[in-house]
Amino acid sequence: MTSGPRTATGEIIGILGGMGPAATADFYAKLVATTPGTSDQDHLRTVIWSDPTIPDRTEALLGDGPDPTPWLLHGGRVLREAGATVIAIPCNTAHAFVPRIADHVGLPIVHMIGEAARHLTTLRPRIHTVGLLATTGTVRAGLYQERLESFGIRLALPDAAAQDAEVMAAIHAVKAGTRDDTATALLTRSAQRLTEQGAQTVIAGCTEIPLGLPADAVEVPLVDPALILARALVCRARAAGTAEQDDGGAMYCTQYVT
Incomplete structure (x- = not known):
């Protein structure tokens, strides 16, 4: 059994972002900073869909703007088609719409608020x-x-x-x-x-x-919460790597996944 980071796995993180762009960039920086490792190869494979055209989530919830669900659903499907195996949404307000897309994107969503x-x-x-x-x-x-x-x-x-x-x-x-x-x-x-x-x-x-x-x-x-979400994704990927390499993983991450 080898030691060290276990991130070179089949897990590919899909970031459904653009809400807003600066927050998405900050979240990816936190994901990188949270990942243990000493080389490029120790880090997580990641697909980022940053779509700032997604309608404002607060306006939608207050009845003052369009429903962002179609944009979120499209973004989730783009990530799936790009090879993502799990989705993270670094926007708190967007989680109000997660129940509307969770059963339709075909991938688990790690729930930041949970x-x-x-x-x-x-x-x-x-x-x-x-x-x-x-x-x-x-x-x-x-x-x-x-x-x-x-x-x-x-x-x-x-x-x-x-x-x-x-x-x-x-x-x-x-x-x-x-x-x-x-x-x-x-x-x-x-x-x-x-x-x-x-x-x-x-x-x-x-x-x-x-x-x-x-x-x-x-x-x-x-x-x-964005930092907590980043840590959860790293834990999930490393646990997957442990399971793949050690026939049953010596690591377990309790997660809120939809």
Whole structure:
């Protein structure tokens, strides 16, 4: 039996991205950084479909824009035809539409929000209250509320005014390519209010938020679901490699897969 990274397997990661492009690029950088290895050959084979024409997910959920499901379904099929064996979607709000495509793309989808919720249950001391910074679409769809409540974790949210004037304003700024002190100050202010509500950790529940909010700007741990998703994909690929090479894998990854 050999030791070391087990990523040269039949597993091919398909990234369904473009929501937005900077967040997709950041996610791939996290996937690379999370993969252990000393050479190119140790890394994961990856197919990226970055489609920024996918309609805005929050607008769709609020009834102000077209349904992005056809675009997401098409992207999933493009990834499958390109050889992907599993799909990752580095967009929190897009997960509201995953149930509509999961049975039609022909590939498993590793669920970023499910992975983040499971991660929170592993933290010690035990987490009872979590703050969430996310798009209004993610909040309204209850994507984190539903999963965290099943674990007995209370969710603290910004009030309506802060959600619009701080969180969404900062997200739009990052999407527009503006990563300055103003966006950071807005997100920091909202995060501070969440800690005042008792949040023991804050979820960066939009993949643009880590681009505008450094972890050290928050007085409690900042949980990045995109990073957790990257780690889950690496674990999955390495487990597959162990199983292929060792006739039964000495590694097991608990995952939320649709």
